[in-house]
Amino acid sequence: DTAVSQTPKYLVTQMGNDKSIKCEQNLGHDTMYWYKQDSKKFLKIMFSYNNKELIINETVPNRFSPKSPDKAHLNLHINSLELGDSAVYFCASSHRDRVTEAFFGQGTRLTVV
Amino acid sequence: LAKTTQPISMDSYEGQEVNITCSHNNIATNDYITWYQQFPSQGPRFIIQGYKTKVTNEVASLFIPADRKSSTLSLPRVSLSDTAVYYCLVGAGGYQKVTFGTGTKLQVIP
Numbered sequence: 001d002t003a004v005s006q007t008p009k010y011l012v013t014q015m016g017n018d019k020s021i022k023c024e025q026n027l028g029h030d031t032m033y034w035y036k037q038d039s040k041k042f043l044k045i046m047f048s049y050n051n052k053e054l055i056i057n058e059t060v061p062n063r064f065s066p067k068s069p070d071k072a073h074l075n076l077h078i079n080s081l082e083l084g085d086s087a088v089y090f091c092a093s094s095h096r097d098r099v100t101e102a103f104f105g106q107g108t109r110l111t112v113v
Numbered sequence: 114l115a116k117t118t119q120p121i122s123m124d125s126y127e128g129q130e131v132n133i134t135c136s137h138n139n140i141a142t143n144d145y146i147t148w149y150q151q152f153p154s155q156g157p158r159f160i161i162q163g164y165k166t167k168v169t170n171e172v173a174s175l176f177i178p179a180d181r182k183s184s185t186l187s188l189p190r191v192s193l194s195d196t197a198v199y200y201c202l203v204g205a206g207g208y209q210k211v212t213f214g215t216g217t218k219l220q221v222i223p
Contacts, residue, residue: 004156033211041198043157043213090156099211100147100204104156 003027006091006105013081014113021076021108023091031055031099032074034066035090037107043090049074050096081112117201122218131188133217135201138182146177146184149200151216157200161186188219196221 004025013019025032033056034046048056052068063079074091088109094102118136125131137146145164149157150172161168163175163184174187188195198216 035213041216043200045211092156100145100202101159101162102157102211104158107154107156 004091004093004103004105006089006108008108009106010109010111012111012113015081015083017081018077018079019081019110020078021089021091021110023074023076023105025072025091025093025103027093027103029093029095029103030071031094031096032068032071033092033094033102034074034076035092035104037088037090039087047074047076078110081110083112086110086112116212117203117214119199119201119214119217121215122220124220124222125191126222127192128190131191131195131219133186133188133199133201133219134183135186136183137201137203140181140203141205143205144203145205146175146181147202147204148173148175148186149202149213151198151200153197157213191219191221193221193223195219 006023011019031050033048035043036046037043046058046060047066049068051071065077067075088107090107091105092102145162147162148160150160151157160172161170161175163177165177168175176185196219198218200213200216202211
């Protein structure tokens with residue numbers, strides 16, 4: 001049973017397209033996150049949701065829009081994709097009071113061509 | 114979260130004990146110290162967390178001196194499968210973002 005699952009695992013798309021990445025967790029956590037890991041392996045938080053409410057919204061272009069239909073799901077929609085959006089995107093979850101003990105998904109490798 | 118500093122990379126032979134040190138001079142009173150492991154093409158995985166002194170689990174040990182301005186992750190008798198990037202983080206719970214540093218890339222050599 002996968003704790004945090006993301007789909008798709010790989011995503012290759014052309015510039016200007018719109019794409020979505022889905023994330024689901026079955027750990028009963030109330031907080032979910034999106035992270036971006038670039039080619040230099042820096043891992044940066046993008047968004048954090050607690051019980052479907054946006055808690056953290058880092059400086060991310062507004063082409064990126066997270067959606068949390070319920071506390072077990074956090075999807076990431078990206079409009080007008082650019083070459084610089086190519087990266088690995090990780091979904092994670094935790095309990096609100098244990099944010100440093102997060103469980104991460106396998107990642108989605110997005111390549112924009 | 115307090116900023117952390119750790120070596121960029123380390124090499125070790127199989128079977129040796131590996132110690133990775135992390136500096137966190139600005140750690141706050143209620144901050145915990147957490148270490149993650151990331152294998153290539155996978156998400157980071159929580160391996161150990163501590164507040165002070167020593168914590169040990171089935172994967173690693175974490176040593177924290179009394180002033181808590183640094184911590185050392187100890188991996189006993191590493192194998193090739195321990196080749197990964199190890200991240201040190203400090204912070205507490207609540208609505209705060211988890212910030213990963215550059216991590217230490219450990220390469221285990223046969």
